[in-house]
Amino acid sequence: MAPDSAYFNSWSEAYRRPFGAIQIGKSIFMAIDVRFAHVLRVELAIQKDGSGFEYVEMFQDGEDPIKYRIKYVTEGASGLYFYHFRITCQTDSGTRLYYYGKQADHCGGAGQLLDDPGAVSQYQLTCYAYSDPAPEWYTHGIxxxxxxxxxxxxxxxxxxxxxxxxxxxxxxxxxxxxxxxxxxxxxxxxxxxxxxxxxxxxxxxxxxxxxxxxxxxxxxxxxxxxxxxxxxxxxxxxxxxxxxxxxxxxxxxxxxxxxxxxxxGVFNHVGADSVYFNRFGTYGNGGAYNDTRSAYYNWFTFHHYPDSYDSWWAVDDLPTVKxxxxxxxxxxxxxxxxxxxxxxxxxxxxxxxxxxxxxxxxxxxxxxxxxxxxxxxxxxxxxxxxxxxxxxxxxxxxxxxxxxxxxxxxxxxxxxxxxxxxxxxxxxxxxxxxxxxxxxxxxxxxxxxxxxxxxxxxxxxxxxxxxxxxxxxxxxxxxxxxxxxxxxxxxxxxxxxxxxxxxxxxxxxxxxxxxxxxxxxxxxxxxxxxxxxxDLNLQSGDFLPFSIGDLFGFVRFRSQEYWTMLLLNPTSIEQPVHWDERFDETGGSRLLEAMRLFLPVGLSLAPCSLRVICNNS
Structure with missing residues (x-):
């Protein structure tokens, strides 16, 4: 890491764990590397969605002096947290603040150091109420x-x-x-x-x-x-x-x-030509459009009865329901x-x-x-x-x-x-x-x-x-x-x-x-x-995407022994697979390194093509 710099990666367990969304009430570990000459304070700036910022001091690691750590406990109702980091340094001209947030593409992972708080794009932490899986027949289906x-x-x-x-x-x-x-x-x-x-x-x-x-x-x-x-x-x-x-x-x-x-299920609106609204008299004399005493009249919002009413995207054929x-x-x-x-x-x-x-x-x-x-x-x-x-x-x-x-x-x-x-x-x-x-x-x-x-x-x-x-x-x-x-x-x-x-x-x-x-x-x-x-890997395997130059790839894996990898070349020229040049956004995966043994020697992908490699041993 260069002098006067910082590094955090929301996808690396060395800097944030566990990965991704967590259940509300659980704690999350975060760490950031800070390399400045005179660091006065490093803080996690975090806010529950709809609330103000909480600035929580992070503490220096005794074995790694550039690393600052914290364990933060989520609380309250489920929802989102947003966070970045604030670094206070002493310079020759006085105290100076730096901020670390997401990159300009607004994706997670490794971020960027800024000196303008207005330019900070915050990381997201999703906190769900409880595990709520869909039925297996659905998640394994087509x-x-x-x-x-x-x-x-x-x-x-x-x-x-x-x-x-x-x-x-x-x-x-x-x-x-x-x-x-x-x-x-x-x-x-x-x-x-x-x-x-x-x-x-x-x-x-x-x-x-x-x-x-x-x-x-x-x-x-x-x-x-x-x-x-x-x-x-x-x-x-x-x-x-x-x-x-x-x-x-x-x-x-x-x-x-x-x-x-x-x-x-279409439950936001009904048809103007319906038993409930009945604008065209298809269903007799009833319906909200024809009769303010109709059982359905209060379902709709009229601005000028009966011709002006709330409808989906102002399409008058689709009156919205309360x-x-x-x-x-x-x-x-x-x-x-x-x-x-x-x-x-x-x-x-x-x-x-x-x-x-x-x-x-x-x-x-x-x-x-x-x-x-x-x-x-x-x-x-x-x-x-x-x-x-x-x-x-x-x-x-x-x-x-x-x-x-x-x-x-x-x-x-x-x-x-x-x-x-x-x-x-x-x-x-x-x-x-x-x-x-x-x-x-x-x-x-x-x-x-x-x-x-x-x-x-x-x-x-x-x-x-x-x-x-x-x-x-x-x-x-x-x-x-x-x-x-x-x-x-x-x-x-x-x-x-x-x-x-x-x-x-x-x-x-x-x-x-x-x-x-x-x-x-x-x-x-x-x-x-x-x-x-x-392929059970494709139905229920975990997911790790990566890139190798212009090649896109990912692995779906249930373990180090059961995985399926896809490599894709979207370009119009043949692309050699230089495995050593792969870019793993998580900061380094042992699984990806182990897959080197399964790649054919001298593998290349033809223009606009893909390759699927499986290991189910």
Missing amino acids: IYHIFIDRFNNGNAFHRISNPKKNSFIYATEDDDPYYIRDSKGHIVRWDFFGGNLKGIIDKLHELHQFGVTILYLSPIFEASSNHRYNTADFTKIDPMIGDRPIFEKLIKKAKRLNIRIILD KDLPAYRHFIFDSDQSIVSQWTEAGIGGWRLDVADELPDDFIAGIRRAVDRHSNGNDRKVLIGEVWEDASNKIAYGKRRHYLEGGMLHGAMNYPVRHLIIDLIEQRISARSAARQLLTLKSNYPPEAFNAAMNNIGSHDTERILTVFNGNEEKLKLAIWLLMTLPGVPCIYYGDEAGLTGGKDPENRRFYPWGRENQRIKQIYYQAAQARRH
Whole structure:
């Protein structure tokens, strides 16, 4: 370490232990190396989220005079701590303060020394209430996300069941989706292909053979749209896709193949065309829009009755519901006859909560309690939330969220990893930056939540992954293998494995190309899925990323004897593997050093390629 310098690494157990998030009430050890001529005081500057700073003096190590140590005990309710270090020195011109915080990329690990307190980026310490693991069937599984209208029609001759008024049906299943909008951009004719639950039942064996163990379905409840996020009636399955007996048949047949069903819970808003709001009179004379005496009137916030009301992102087709209203909570989760209880009792594996940012923490906690009431030792349920950012420190509507600290979400959709995968492969970030970002997520999330993240490289809200890479199948292969091997639960968006392309909605919602699949891409997905299904290291192993120049790598390990390593070359030139030049962000791992023996002599990676090396001895 150079003169007049300091060093701390939040990922190295020599400087902070234990690694990552801890249970509230536990203590954490921290140490920092300080090399200045005249050190007067070294302090840990730490604050509980929402509180002021506490400055705690650190004490010099008797055997190592440049090292200052402290053991800090967390206390109170679960939540976040933020911290940096303050160093007071004596100089010829008087007393001077220095500060040590995160690097400019805002990742953890080794930081930087600054003399401007306003420039300090603080480290995060996540304190969770208790260990809250997701069910093993979920964390060890592979998810397949089905947009029901666009997957498969199981009716004879592909007949459309119960077509809706004021809509249109495509002439063929390979037509491109298209919206008919009015002058204000509102959709005035919803379009349908006719995918249904029977169609999913017909493909269960094929999905099982592919390696799928979990089906995440787009909303199944009655609605006027093809996506059904504008719920019309939570108690009924949309007649275009089936009915309760068909749904129960799907659950029963899927269970025989050890496939679970996750439903999409859309509880922040309903449809304007619904039994609850009934703006268009579809459901008779009742509903909040038509009658201030309606049982549903108090569910909504009207500014000028009836035409001005709160809606999701000002989309008037999606009036938002008051989540703090006891009557609504009773209806959704807080009774044995609630919506969550009714459908969970039917035998599903759990729920994915739409726009979790819009749901108060105690609302999510209430849903979790309802879900847990239907869990048992052999059939535990899962609750996942849609969050687009780091879910450990998310702020929504001015409030810190506590999704992952116990008793709420088991995990969140992992859009940060999707962005990272794309940026790494497109070389918008370096291999080292990718390793640092992944370690930051690992250290921010409670371990169980990190392993329960729903990883994806595409969804109904994003461009198709093959389109992102402009049709480059070599880049796609890298993304697929990262999806299947990184920590978290891989989720395949229907049709990605068949080579579907498309930009954002509606292009990303084309009908599955049955009989016209890209077999090369399908085989890549299959091989990666099988690796995930049969390699326990990839299902439950710990995670250590690293970089070697432009090469990105990581190891998933259960012990020093059982591990799987992936090396990836995102560049357009061949890259030799100079193992001695690897950069381990944790400050040095014995495990990585031991792996040297398993690397082929003279190993190099071709352009845009990867290599998987396993040791299960």
